[in-house]
Amino acid sequence: MTDHMAIAAPPKTRATAAFEKPAYGPAHRDRNVLRWLGAYTASMLGDNVYYLALSWAAVQAGTPAQAGIVTALSALPRALFMLFGGVVADRFGPRRVVIGSDAVRCVTVLVVAALLFLASPGLWPLVVLSLVFGTVDAVFMPAVGALPARITTSDQLTRVQGLRGLAIRFSAVVGGPLSGFAVALGGPAAAFGLAGLLIAVSLPLLVGVRIGELPADDQVAGHTPWRDLKDGLRYIRHHRVLGPLVIGIALGDLGFVGPLNVGLTLLAQERGWGASGAGWVLAGFGAGAGAAALLLAVRGRLPHAGYVMAVSILAGSVAIGALPHASGVAAAVGVAVLVGLLTGLSGALCGALLQTQSDPAYLGRVSSVAGIVSLGIAPLGMPLSATAIGVWGTGPVFAVSAAVCGLGGVLPLCVRDLRRAQLPR
Numbered sequence: 534m535t536d537h538m539a540i541a542a543p544p545k546t547r548a549t550a551a552f553e554k555p556a557y558g559p560a561h562r563d564r565n566v567l568r569w570l571g572a573y574t575a576s577m578l579g580d581n582v583y584y585l586a587l588s589w590a591a592v593q594a595g596t597p598a599q600a601g602i603v604t605a606l607s608a609l610p611r612a613l614f615m616l617f618g619g620v621v622a623d624r625f626g627p628r629r630v631v632i633g634s635d636a637v638r639c640v641t642v643l644v645v646a647a648l649l650f651l652a653s654p655g656l657w658p659l660v661v662l663s664l665v666f667g668t669v670d671a672v673f674m675p676a677v678g679a680l681p682a683r684i685t686t687s688d689q690l691t692r693v694q695g696l697r698g699l700a701i702r703f704s705a706v707v708g709g710p711l712s713g714f715a716v717a718l719g720g721p722a723a724a725f726g727l728a729g730l731l732i733a734v735s736l737p738l739l740v741g742v743r744i745g746e747l748p749a750d751d752q753v754a755g756h757t758p759w760r761d762l763k764d765g766l767r768y769i770r771h772h773r774v775l776g777p778l779v780i781g782i783a784l785g786d787l788g789f790v791g792p793l794n795v796g797l798t799l800l801a802q803e804r805g806w807g808a809s810g811a812g813w814v815l816a817g818f819g820a821g822a823g824a825a826a827l828l829l830a831v832r833g834r835l836p837h838a839g840y841v842m843a844v845s846i847l848a849g850s851v852a853i854g855a856l857p858h859a860s861g862v863a864a865a866v867g868v869a870v871l872v873g874l875l876t877g878l879s880g881a882l883c884g885a886l887l888q889t890q891s892d893p894a895y896l897g898r899v900s901s902v903a904g905i906v907s908l909g910i911a912p913l914g915m916p917l918s919a920t921a922i923g924v925w926g927t928g929p930v931f932a933v934s935a936a937v938c939g940l941g942g943v944l945p946l947c948v949r950d951l952r953r954a955q956l957p958r
Contacts, residue, residue: 559833560689560696565743569684572738573677574700576635579731581708582715583642583666586724587659589716590649594656603659607667611908614671619901620761622676627897628744631680632736634673639732641665646725674908678900682888683744687957690888692833694881698826702819765898773950774839774890775899781941781951782883783906785846788938789876791918792853792931793818799919800857800927810862817866821873822880829881839945839954842882846942849875854935857927879942886954 560566584604591600622630645662648654681693715724769775801811835841852872859865891899921930945951 560685560692561830563685563689566685566689566693566696568738569680569742570696570700572635572735572742573697574704575731575734575738577700577704578708578711579638579642579728579735581704582712582724582731583728585709585712586716586721586728587663589724590721591656591659593721594653594659599656603656603663606660606663607670608908610664610667611670611674612905614668615674615901615905615908616762616898617758617901618672619675619679619765619898620758621672622679622897622900623761623765623894624758626744626746627676627679627683628739628742630672630676630897632739634669634676635732635735635739637669638666638673639729639736642725642732643729646722646729649720649722649725674904675897675901678884678887678904679896680744682891682893682896684742687889689833691829691835691838691881691885691956692831694884694888695826695829695831695833697884698877698881699823699830702823702826705819762898765895766902768892768895769899769902772890773948774886774954777944777948777951778883778886778890779902779906781843781846781944782903783910783941784944785850785876785879785883785938785941786907787910788850788934788936788941789853791915792856792934793872795915795919796922796927796931796934797856799922800931803927804857806862806865810865813862814865814869817869818873821870821875822877823873824870825874825877826881828878834956834958835882836955838882838886838956839952842879842886843942843945843952845875845879845882846945847939849879850935850939850942853938854932857931885956889957890954 588600588604591603594600595603641662645658648658681690681697685693711727712724715727719726769779797811797814801807801814804810806814829835849872852868852875856865856868856872859868887899887903888896918930918934921933
């Protein structure tokens with residue numbers, strides 16, 4: 534792989550060789566990858582059950598406004614600490630950080646489940662739980678992003694991204710009904726207990742995952758966490774692929790998140806589709822994204838990854854702009870399938886390029902920057918989209934959002950190194 538780094542940093546080829554393990558065949562047949570996939574799926578299932586249980590418990594213990602505050606509290610520590618979470622992942626190793634994070638989340642949610650089962654303590658345990666989850670997520674998410682490149686060979690990373698996408702879709706589809714069933718049987722306490730048990734399942738699987746180690750001189754060696762963070766940001770800024778790729782991800786997510794969240798709800802109200810219509814459109818998006826993940830999991834590699842990623846973002850932005858002009862629910866579902874397929878494909882390729890273009894010693898910090906873009910900047914589009922739709926309607930706002938998203942595809946086409954970026958064979 535060509536080294537695109539423009540600053541002094543550990544040689545990419547040496548660092549890559551240090552953690553490459555002998556090929557065990559495709560990732561979906563590699564027991565090490567499958568252990569990681571099982572752990573990741575169990576953890577994501579637990580997350581989905583947890584978030585619905587938190588909403589139910591908060592609504593029962595307080596007013597709707599208080600419930601909204603409780604469920605949103607986790608975003609604050611996540612945004613504040615995620616960049617330093619990348620430093621933690623690089624310093625201590627992503628597997629160790631993920632195991633510790635899942636252990637803390639498991640214990641905390643089980644303690645809250647016990648409190649709710651034994652008494653009615655009000656909102657304060659939910660506030661603490663939300664803050665703990667947000668703080669732990671700040672280190673968990675960068676570590677999760679850095680882990681795939683340390684458990685398989687670089688030529689399998691695209692397939693791993695596809696498997697990860699399938700796990701996310703499976704967790705989203707199954708997690709909701711599981712949580713609802715638990716709430717129906719035993720209230721939020723039972724749902725929290727189920728979430729804790731699902732997260733607990735990930736721990737022994739993670740312990741069994743083998744991880745490639747970096748040589749000592751390729752590991753984080755800054756004097757302070759702040760210096761390590763600045764080194765990571767400098768590395769990304771001067772990297773000829775990663776720098777523009779992160780900007781492209783930010784533009785794509787900023788244009789995508791608003792319309793496909795609050796914008797879709799407002800569109801369904803405006804067009805008279807109702808909640809069921811909005812649900813079908815969301816299901817279409819999920820089906821398309823799942824199909825893209827399955828394609829990458831089976832195929833394992835796409836040629837001309839940088840170019841395909843850019844074209845997929847551009848085509849997906851056109852589909853986003855077309856969504857409010859669908860003639861009915863059926864047509865909207867068809868457009869949503871296309872949006873999911875294209876954005877799922879581009880998102881997986883973005884993730885694979887981040888993994889393969891980054892020096893392994895910097896992967897935690899690279900993942901943290903990409904995470905703060907998606908979880909810190911992109912959600913700003915939701916209140917902006919809602920406000921703008923109230924003034925101008927869905928059509929113009931979806932068009933502007935599509936244009937912003939499209940810029941995320943134009944940028945890679947204009948940057949030669951990113952446009953020509955390839956995935957390892």
